[in-house]
Amino acid sequence: MSTAIAGLHRKEKVAAALVEMCSVRLGSSLFGVPISHILEIVGGARPQPVPLAPKFVGGLVHYRGDVLTTVSLRYLLGMPIKEGAQDILVLESSSGCFGLLVDSVGEVLTVSSADHEPNPSILDERRRALFAGAYKLKDSLLVMLDPERLDPMRLGVAEMAAA
Amino acid sequence: MPGAIILAGQEVGSNMDELTREFLIESQEGLDRMERCLTDLEVRPQDTALIAEIFRSVHTIKGTTGFLGFKRLEKLAHSGENLLGLLREEKLIADGPTITGLLQLLDGLRLILKTIESDQNEGTDDDAVLIARIEELQLPAKPKQPAHAKVAEPQTPAATLAFAPPPPPPVLVQAASELAAPVEEAPAAPIATQASAAAMASAEAEFDGSKPRPQVTAAAESTLRVDVTLLNRMMNLVGELVLTRNQVLQATANDPNLTMLSRRLDMVTADLRESVMKARMQPVSNIFSKIPRIVRDLSQSLNRRVRLQVEGQDTELDKSLLEAIKDPLTHAVRNSLDHGIETPEIRIAAGKDPEGTLKLRASQEGSHVVIEISDDGAGISPDKVRSKAIEKGLITADRAAHLSERELQQLIFLPGFSTAAAVTNVSGRGVGMDVVRTNVEKIGGKVELDSRPGKGTTLRMRIPLTLAIIPALIVRSVNQSFALPQGALSELVHVPPSQAATVIEWIEDAPLYRLRGKLLPLVFLDRLLVPDGDHKAATEKDNFIAVLDADGRRFGLVVDGLADPEEIVVKPLSAVLKDIGLYSGATVLGNADLALILDPGSIAQKAGVNLNAEQLAVETGVEVDAAKGLEYLLVEAAGRQAAVPLGDVLRIEQLKVSRIEYIGYRPVLNFEGQLLPVEDSGGVLAAVQDNPDAQIIVVVCREGNRHVGIAVTHVLDVAAGGDLFEAGTTARTGGVTLLKNRVTGVVDLVGVPPLPPGAAVHNDWNQIPETVA
Numbered sequence: 001m002s003t004a005i006a007g008l009h010r011k012e013k014v015a016a017a018l019v020e021m022c023s024v025r026l027g028s029s030l031f032g033v034p035i036s037h038i039l040e041i042v043g044g045a046r047p048q049p050v051p052l053a054p055k056f057v058g059g060l061v062h063y064r065g066d067v068l069t070t071v072s073l074r075y076l077l078g079m080p081i082k083e084g085a086q087d088i089l090v091l092e093s094s095s096g097c098f099g100l101l102v103d104s105v106g107e108v109l110t111v112s113s114a115d116h117e118p119n120p121s122i123l124d125e126r127r128r129a130l131f132a133g134a135y136k137l138k139d140s141l142l143v144m145l146d147p148e149r150l151d152p153m154r155l156g157v158a159e160m161a162a163a
Numbered sequence: 164m165p166g167a168i169i170l171a172g173q174e175v176g177s178n179m180d181e182l183t184r185e186f187l188i189e190s191q192e193g194l195d196r197m198e199r200c201l202t203d204l205e206v207r208p209q210d211t212a213l214i215a216e217i218f219r220s221v222h223t224i225k226g227t228t229g230f231l232g233f234k235r236l237e238k239l240a241h242s243g244e245n246l247l248g249l250l251r252e253e254k255l256i257a258d259g260p261t262i263t264g265l266l267q268l269l270d271g272l273r274l275i276l277k278t279i280e281s282d283q284n285e286g287t288d289d290d291a292v293l294i295a296r297i298e299e300l301q302l303p304a305k306p307k308q309p310a311h312a313k314v315a316e317p318q319t320p321a322a323t324l325a326f327a328p329p330p331p332p333p334v335l336v337q338a339a340s341e342l343a344a345p346v347e348e349a350p351a352a353p354i355a356t357q358a359s360a361a362a363m364a365s366a367e368a369e370f371d372g373s374k375p376r377p378q379v380t381a382a383a384e385s386t387l388r389v390d391v392t393l394l395n396r397m398m399n400l401v402g403e404l405v406l407t408r409n410q411v412l413q414a415t416a417n418d419p420n421l422t423m424l425s426r427r428l429d430m431v432t433a434d435l436r437e438s439v440m441k442a443r444m445q446p447v448s449n450i451f452s453k454i455p456r457i458v459r460d461l462s463q464s465l466n467r468r469v470r471l472q473v474e475g476q477d478t479e480l481d482k483s484l485l486e487a488i489k490d491p492l493t494h495a496v497r498n499s500l501d502h503g504i505e506t507p508e509i510r511i512a513a514g515k516d517p518e519g520t521l522k523l524r525a526s527q528e529g530s531h532v533v534i535e536i537s538d539d540g541a542g543i544s545p546d547k548v549r550s551k552a553i554e555k556g557l558i559t560a561d562r563a564a565h566l567s568e569r570e571l572q573q574l575i576f577l578p579g580f581s582t583a584a585a586v587t588n589v590s591g592r593g594v595g596m597d598v599v600r601t602n603v604e605k606i607g608g609k610v611e612l613d614s615r616p617g618k619g620t621t622l623r624m625r626i627p628l629t630l631a632i633i634p635a636l637i638v639r640s641v642n643q644s645f646a647l648p649q650g651a652l653s654e655l656v657h658v659p660p661s662q663a664a665t666v667i668e669w670i671e672d673a674p675l676y677r678l679r680g681k682l683l684p685l686v687f688l689d690r691l692l693v694p695d696g697d698h699k700a701a702t703e704k705d706n707f708i709a710v711l712d713a714d715g716r717r718f719g720l721v722v723d724g725l726a727d728p729e730e731i732v733v734k735p736l737s738a739v740l741k742d743i744g745l746y747s748g749a750t751v752l753g754n755a756d757l758a759l760i761l762d763p764g765s766i767a768q769k770a771g772v773n774l775n776a777e778q779l780a781v782e783t784g785v786e787v788d789a790a791k792g793l794e795y796l797l798v799e800a801a802g803r804q805a806a807v808p809l810g811d812v813l814r815i816e817q818l819k820v821s822r823i824e825y826i827g828y829r830p831v832l833n834f835e836g837q838l839l840p841v842e843d844s845g846g847v848l849a850a851v852q853d854n855p856d857a858q859i860i861v862v863v864c865r866e867g868n869r870h871v872g873i874a875v876t877h878v879l880d881v882a883a884g885g886d887l888f889e890a891g892t893t894a895r896t897g898g899v900t901l902l903k904n905r906v907t908g909v910v911d912l913v914g915v916p917p918l919p920p921g922a923a924v925h926n927d928w929n930q931i932p933e934t935v936a
Contacts, residue, residue: 048757048758051643052692053743060749060757060759066399067735098737152737152739
C-alpha cells in the first residue's frame, strides 16, 4: 500500500495537486475513493452470500464473465449489515479486482492534495488501518479509502493475524 | 485444425526480450522433436532422414545462439553438431552409446535453456565433461558394428510410435490445407517466425536434404502463436455469452418476431463456443511423445526389454487437462515397467515373449477421453498385495481374508501402499497409485484398474474433455443454490419428512443411512455451512441424499432440494474464498443466479468422513455380489414380493395414481413422451383405484427395444439372486430365484404384451409368474 500512496503523492505533485475522488456516503461519514482505481460502478447489485466465508466478505457478484468477491464496508466499519440491493465499486488492487459494497455512490469531487492530512492519532487502530487520511472540504471532511488496504487478500491475512 | 496453434507463453517468463523468448520456444520445440527422433533412431539407426532432422534441431540452436550471445550454449551445441555431422556423413553409426550421448547432450541443452528462461543468462556451469564425452564418441576407433540391429519389423499399423516413419515436427505438420480460411487471410503472421525463419534458412542453406522446406513456409503463414491467457479470457467471454444467450432465449420465447433472431444467436453462440474450446485442445501426442524416452531409459536401467505401442495420438484434450495428466501418466508407465513387465529371463521362464509390450491408447468416448496404459507383465498378485497391506497396517488380516481378488487389487490405491520389494529410484517410494488417482480425480476423471496375475495390467484413466464446462446437479440448501459436480455423484435418495425419523439412524450424533444394507455416513449440508444456525430437523422437511464418491470416500450429502442438472461454466474464486476449502469455484446459472460449486472431496474431509479399507470394501461390495449371480431389485406389490433383474431397471418413479391412463382397460404411463405399458398383476392399481391422490411406484424397465413399467407398492432392496435347481435334476428353474434365502418370483418382462397399435382393446392381458413366497 505504501507504494500506492507514494504513487498518489507523486501524481498529485505532477497534476497540479488535484485528485478526482468518487464520493461514497456511509452512515454519517463521507468517504472518497480515487477514481483512477475504480474500474466500474455497479448499481443495485444483490451479492450472493458465501457460507463460512470471512465476515468482511459481502458475498459474490457476477461481473463481466467473472465472479467477483465483494468486501462489506459496513462490516469493516462495525456498522449493521444492510439487506437488499447495494451499490458496488469495482476496484483494482495489486492482487486483482474486487468489489466494495457501499450504501450509495455520490458525485465525483475534485480535491487538492494541499488539503490532505494524515490519519488523526485519536482514530482507533482498526480504522487507521483502513483509512488513508482525509481531505478537508469546505464544510466537511472526505475520508480517503485506499483500495490496497481494502483488498480481501490483505483483510484475510489481517483477520488471521488478529485471530 | 486446432493443434496448429501452438500454445505458448506459460513456460516462458515475460520480462525478457521478444527475440530471446521466441528463441526459447523454438529451441524447446526443436529439442522435443530431437528427443522423438532419437528414440526412433535407435530402432532404425540407418535412417538418414532422422539424423537430418536431429542435425537441424541442434544446428538451429547453434545458429541462433551465435547472434544472441549465449556462448556456453553455442559451445555445447557445436560439439553436438560435430558428432551429428559425422553421423550424417555416415562416418559413424548411431549405436547405443552414441544415442545415449546425444540424449545427454539434449538434457544438457535443455538445462541451459531452462537457466536462460529463469535467470536470463546461461549460467556458469562447466559442460567440459559432457563435451569431452561427445568428442570421445566422435573417435573412429570404435568398431563399426551395426549395434542394436534390432530393426523391429513393423508389425501392426497400430504401432505408430517406435516403428512408423518419424512424425514430422509438430510445428510443421498442420499445413495450410486444414486451417480455417480466416487465419490464412490474416495479414501474414510472422510474429513468431522472423528469428527462427532466419535460422532455419541458414540451416538449410548448408544442408542438402532439405525435404520439409516448402512446409516450413506454409506453416509459418497459416499458424500463429496465441498466449494461453488470451485463450482463457476468450473461453471466459464465451461462457458469458452462453449465459446471456440463455437469458435472451428465455426472454424472447414468447415473441414470434424475435424467434428467428434468437435462434440464430443460439446457433452462432454454440459454434463459437465449440471453436474456442477446440482452440484450447491439443493432441495427446504432446505428452505421449515423452514416453518413448522414459521407456528407453527405464528399460535400460531395469534390464527390461520393452516394445512400446502407441495408438490414438491425435485424440485431443484441453491443454490444462493434458498438463494435469502428464505426471499420472508418467507414473503409470514407470509402474508398468518396474512392477509389471518382468525381466527377459523371467518372461522366457514363464513362456512369454522375452520382449514385453507396453501399450498406450487414447480414444474419445462421448464427453470423455480414455487413456489406457496396458502391459503384458506379471499383473498384480492378490497375495502380495494382501500381505503388503497387512504389513503396512492398511487393513486387518481378518478383513483381508474376506476380500476378493479384485478388491485386493484395489488396495494399491490406498495412500502409503507400495509393493516394490526394494525402494528403487524408479518407483516404490510409497507415493504411488494413490497420487495417480488423486490427480486424475482432481480434474474430474476416474481411474480403473484391471489386472490379471501372469497376464498383465491395464490402467484406464477417464478424463473429461474440458474443465471449463462441467455437468452438475443444482441443489438447494440454506436458501441458496449450489452446484454439485455430476462426476462424483452416484445416486440420489429422497427421504420425505414422514420417513426421516426411521430411515436416518444415529450413532450418538453421527447420522447414518442404510443404503442397501450398508451404513452410509451422512453430512447435512446446512449444518456444515452454517454451524450455529437454527436448522429444521430432518423430520420437518424433505431430505435429499446425494450419494457421493470422492477420493475413495463414500458419503451421503443431505440437501433440502434438487433442481435440474445443468452444464455449468466454472469460474475461479478469489483466494480468500478458496481458502474456505469447501468450494472449487462458482458459476452463473441459467436464471442468472450465482451458485457456488461444492467440492465433494473437501466436504468429506471437513465433515471427517475417512478413507479406510472398510469403505473400499463397501465400494467394491456390489461387484462381489455381481460375481456370484444376477442382481435383483426386490419389490413388494400388494403384500407379495417379487424380483426384477436389476440390469433391466432404468428408473424408479414415484407418482400419483392419477397419472396412470388407460387404453381400453390396459394401464399405460406417459413417461418422458413415451407410452409405457404398465404391468399390474399384483393388483396395486386396483387397490388404490378410488383414491386419485394415492402414490404408487412404477419401476421402469428395459425389455428388448421397448420400455415397460411395473406397478409396485414398495421397493425393498437390491440383492443377489442364487440359482435354484429342481430337486432331482440339474436343470435350473426359470422364473424364480433365491433372494435372501427366500424363493422369489422373477417378473417376466418379456411376457408383458406390447401395446396395441392405436387404441384397440386387447384381451390377452396375462399374468407374471406368481411370487412363490
